[in-house]
Amino acid sequence: MNSIKIHKKQPTFLELLNTISGWRDTENIFLFNCNVMASPVQLVLLNVETMHYLQVMWSLRSDLNENQRDFIMCSIASWVQSVYESKDGISSSLAVHIFTVNISKLLSQVARTYEASADLPEEAISEWNEFFSQTVYNLLLHIYVQLAESLMSSDVSRSQEHLLAWMGEAVTCCPKDQLMSLQLESTGAESSPTCQIETILHHFCPMLLSRVYCIQIAAYHILNKIINDLHSLESSKVSTVSLTEDICVKKLENLNTVDSEPNLAAEATAAKYPHFEDDDENGRQPNEILMETLMKSWKGIETHLDPSESIDKQFAPSHCTLGYLLTWKLQLHFLRTASSELRADYLRYLETLNLITVLLEDIFSLIPETLVSAYQCRKDELSIANIAFKKKLSCTSAPSSDKLLQNVACLMFEEALETIPATVRQWWRKQDRAFASFIDNFTKLFISPVLCNKEIQNILSLDMNLENIVIRARSTSREIVAVYTMDDVSIEMVIALPDNYPLGSISVRSEQRKGISNSISKKWLLQLNLFLQHQNGNIMDGLRLWKRNIDKKFEGVEECTICCCVVHGTNFQLPKIQCKICRKKFHSICLYKWFNESQNSSCPLCRTLF
Ligand SMILES: [Zn+2]
Ligand SMILES: [Zn+2]
Incomplete structure (x- = not known):
C-alpha cells in the first residue's frame, strides 16, 4: 500500500554529483573564496551539507571520473580559502565554527587517502601533491598555529576544543614536503631560528606543553614528521x-x-x-x-x-x-x-x-x-x-x-x-624481584609478541643481505639464522628470541660449521651474544656489528685484550691504546673501566704503569 514509487529517471548518487558541480556556474550557492560571516546561515548550512555529501562521495572515489574528483579538490581549496578569509570570526562566530569543523573533516578524509595512495590514479596523486595540498595546508596551518598559540596559557571552552580537535586532525595530515615549505612567522624566541626545521620546532615544541589535549597531540604528530631531518641539522652543529x-x-x-x-x-x-x-x-x-x-x-x-x-x-x-x-x-x-x-x-x-x-x-x-x-x-x-x-x-x-x-x-x-633495549635491560636487572617480575610479565604479554614479529618481518623483508652473511628467519620458533661464509670458512649461527624479548637473554648456538676450530666458533658465538645483548638496536644491528668485528679481524686489526672484541660493543670504537711494554692493545673505555675497578693505572697483563 505504501510502496515507494521509484522513478526510472531518478539520478544515481554519482549523477547527483554532476548536478551539484553544475551549480557552480548557474547558482550562487557555494561559499567559495569569501567571508563566511557575511553569508546567510541557511547558505552556510547548505555548504556544510554539501561537504558531508562529498565525504560520502569520496568513500566511493574509485568510481569517480577525473572531472568529479577535480570538482571535489577545487571545492576543498576554495572552502579553505573562505576559512582563511573568515579567520577573524573563528572563535566568535558559530557559522565560521561549523564551516571550519566540517571542511576539516572532509579535508582529513581526503588527505588520508592521498597519504596512503589508496584507490587513486597516479596523476590524481601528483596533482594533489603539487597543486592542492600546498595551498590548502599553507592557509589552514597558518590559522591553526595562530589559534593554538593564542590559547597557550588560557583555558578553552568545549566548542573551542571541538574546533581545535578537527582542525588538528586536518593539519596533521599535512605531507612533510609541504611542512618544510610552509611559511610561518618568526616566533620571537630568544635564539632566532636558522632554518625551516628550527622554525617548526620553535612553533610546535611549546604546543606539546599546552593545556589542551588535541593541541598537544597535533603538535606531536607534526613534529614526528620532521624528526628524521633533525639529524642533518645536528650534524652541522658543534656539540655544545x-x-x-x-x-x-x-x-x-x-x-x-x-x-x-x-x-x-x-x-x-x-x-x-x-x-x-x-x-x-x-x-x-x-x-x-x-x-x-x-x-x-x-x-x-x-x-x-x-x-x-x-x-x-x-x-x-x-x-x-x-x-x-x-x-x-x-x-x-x-x-x-x-x-x-x-x-x-x-x-x-x-x-x-x-x-x-x-x-x-x-x-x-x-x-x-x-x-x-x-x-x-x-x-x-x-x-x-x-x-x-x-x-x-x-x-x-x-x-x-x-x-x-x-x-x-x-x-x-x-x-x-x-x-634502547640494552639500556632498559640493564635498568630492569637492577629492580627488586616483585617489580622486575611485573615488568617481565607485562613485556611477555603485550610487547614481546609485537617486537619479535617485527624482528622476523624485518629479516624476511630484507632484499639485500650483508656481504658474506645469509640471514633467514623461522617465525614459528622465533629464530633467526645467520650463515657467515668467508673463503673455505663457514659457520651457522642460530639466534633464539626469548619469550620476554628483548628483556631476557638471547641465546645463540651454532648448528653447523666448516673450517673453523671449536675454540674460534665458541669465541664468535660469545661475541655475537655480547653484541646482541649490549647494543641499543635490533637483531640486524647486532649482526651488522658482529660482522664488522669479524671483517676487521680478517683485515688484521688486533682485538682488545680485555673484552676480546675488535669493535667495541657499545661505542663501536677500535682498540686505540697500546701498552708500551707488552704491546697489547685496549679499547680506551675498557682500560678506563679496568683502572676504575682496580684503583690502579697499570696494564692488566704486564702490570706496567701507564
Ligand atoms: Zn675492549
Ligand atoms: Zn702491558
Whole structure:
C-alpha cells in the first residue's frame, strides 16, 4: 500500500554529483573564496551539507571520473580559502565554527587517502601533491598555529576544543614536503631560528606543553614528521654543553632517588687519570630545543609536587604528564633514527643525567598492575598485544584522562624496548624481584609478541643481505639464522628470541660449521651474544656489528685484550691504546673501566704503569 514509487529517471548518487558541480556556474550557492560571516546561515548550512555529501562521495572515489574528483579538490581549496578569509570570526562566530569543523573533516578524509595512495590514479596523486595540498595546508596551518598559540596559557571552552580537535586532525595530515615549505612567522624566541626545521620546532615544541589535549597531540604528530631531518641539522652543529645540563644537574641533586656514589667514584677516577677520559665521555646532547622542551615539561610537573614526596606523576595535572611523555616519545624517535654510533653518544649524555632511569620509573608509575592480570588468562598473544593499548593517538578521540596516560605509558615502554633495549635491560636487572617480575610479565604479554614479529618481518623483508652473511628467519620458533661464509670458512649461527624479548637473554648456538676450530666458533658465538645483548638496536644491528668485528679481524686489526672484541660493543670504537711494554692493545673505555675497578693505572697483563 505504501510502496515507494521509484522513478526510472531518478539520478544515481554519482549523477547527483554532476548536478551539484553544475551549480557552480548557474547558482550562487557555494561559499567559495569569501567571508563566511557575511553569508546567510541557511547558505552556510547548505555548504556544510554539501561537504558531508562529498565525504560520502569520496568513500566511493574509485568510481569517480577525473572531472568529479577535480570538482571535489577545487571545492576543498576554495572552502579553505573562505576559512582563511573568515579567520577573524573563528572563535566568535558559530557559522565560521561549523564551516571550519566540517571542511576539516572532509579535508582529513581526503588527505588520508592521498597519504596512503589508496584507490587513486597516479596523476590524481601528483596533482594533489603539487597543486592542492600546498595551498590548502599553507592557509589552514597558518590559522591553526595562530589559534593554538593564542590559547597557550588560557583555558578553552568545549566548542573551542571541538574546533581545535578537527582542525588538528586536518593539519596533521599535512605531507612533510609541504611542512618544510610552509611559511610561518618568526616566533620571537630568544635564539632566532636558522632554518625551516628550527622554525617548526620553535612553533610546535611549546604546543606539546599546552593545556589542551588535541593541541598537544597535533603538535606531536607534526613534529614526528620532521624528526628524521633533525639529524642533518645536528650534524652541522658543534656539540655544545648548554643551560639544560645545569637544570638537569640541579634537578637531579634534589632527587633522593639518585644514587650518587658511582658518580663520585667516576669523578674521582676522571680526576686521577684525566688523560684517559674520552673526548666524548659525557656523550653528545640531542637536539637542544627538544631537550629544553623536556626540561620545561619536567618543571611543569615538578611545580605540582611536594619536594619531599617520591616522584609520582599522577598528582600532576594530566596535560603536564602528557607533555612530558610526548616529548620523550619524540626523543625516542630521534634516537631510533640516529646512526648506531650517534645513538650511543646521545644515550651516554642522557644516562649521565640519569634521565632514562627516571623516565622508566615514571612510565611504570602510570601502568597499574591490574593491567597484566586482566589479560593474563587469555591466549592468542599477538592480538592481545594489539588491543591492550591504542597505537595511534588521535586529536579527535581522547580517552578518559587516566586511561590516556596509561595508554601513552604502555606505548612508551614498547618504544623504549625497541629503541634502547640494552639500556632498559640493564635498568630492569637492577629492580627488586616483585617489580622486575611485573615488568617481565607485562613485556611477555603485550610487547614481546609485537617486537619479535617485527624482528622476523624485518629479516624476511630484507632484499639485500650483508656481504658474506645469509640471514633467514623461522617465525614459528622465533629464530633467526645467520650463515657467515668467508673463503673455505663457514659457520651457522642460530639466534633464539626469548619469550620476554628483548628483556631476557638471547641465546645463540651454532648448528653447523666448516673450517673453523671449536675454540674460534665458541669465541664468535660469545661475541655475537655480547653484541646482541649490549647494543641499543635490533637483531640486524647486532649482526651488522658482529660482522664488522669479524671483517676487521680478517683485515688484521688486533682485538682488545680485555673484552676480546675488535669493535667495541657499545661505542663501536677500535682498540686505540697500546701498552708500551707488552704491546697489547685496549679499547680506551675498557682500560678506563679496568683502572676504575682496580684503583690502579697499570696494564692488566704486564702490570706496567701507564
Ligand atoms: Zn675492549
Ligand atoms: Zn702491558
